[in-house]
Amino acid sequence: MNKKATILLHSGDMDKALAAFIFANGYAALGVEVKMWFMIWGHNCLKKRKRLFSFPRKPDPAREGMYRVLETDNILQPMIEMLNRGGANHLPLSRLNLMGLGPLLFGKMLKKKNIPSLEELIKSADELGVKFIMCQICFDALGLSVDDLIVPHVEVQGVSSYAKDTMEAQVNLFI
């Protein structure tokens, strides 16, 4: 039987996302079937960075209606989109953030030590066949779209699939 692992990324902090993606790459490189789940702020590392005052995108019912309830959207979805812009290169640190100076210094440190950046790790996880799965209610509540993410293949699923996957897998991480 093929070995399986799941990693649920809940945090939107750069250091925690980095750890999650290093483990995902490691397991996938050793031939383990890896599923990464993203909840709440965890999706921030996969988000395409947009401008602060970009025009709110009009949801496409044909595409987004598959996993979202568009009728219950209101002004809060575009508002949270503006406040929570995400982007793999713009995440804060969980400690020593120093109002944005921390991630800058951290990034320089990683580069100097030849440790891959978060964006490189996301790309290589995708190439190694890691599956990305988004939480449906987070997507709905925060008004997100799979087209706004930097990885091309994303599934949107719910808690029953997570429960099934975690029971099948040998390793389950919650970060």
Added chain:
Amino acid sequence: MTVDMDIDVVGKACPLPLITVAKAVRTMQKGQVLRIIGNDPLFEVTILDFCREGGHEVRETSRDGKKVSIVFKV
């Protein structure tokens, strides 16, 4: 010994050697021979773990200062 592919990951830190070797092995056929050279403190352990997990036969390990060269059969 004939080597089908040569990879150099000198200067690259964990987890890049592991990612690089995993990607390279996927492009190769069974029975081909791969040589990988690196100088990360964890390089040797990483590649030997990779070979054990994937069932690859390690042919040769040599050390030159901090640089380690490992030859294995895919």
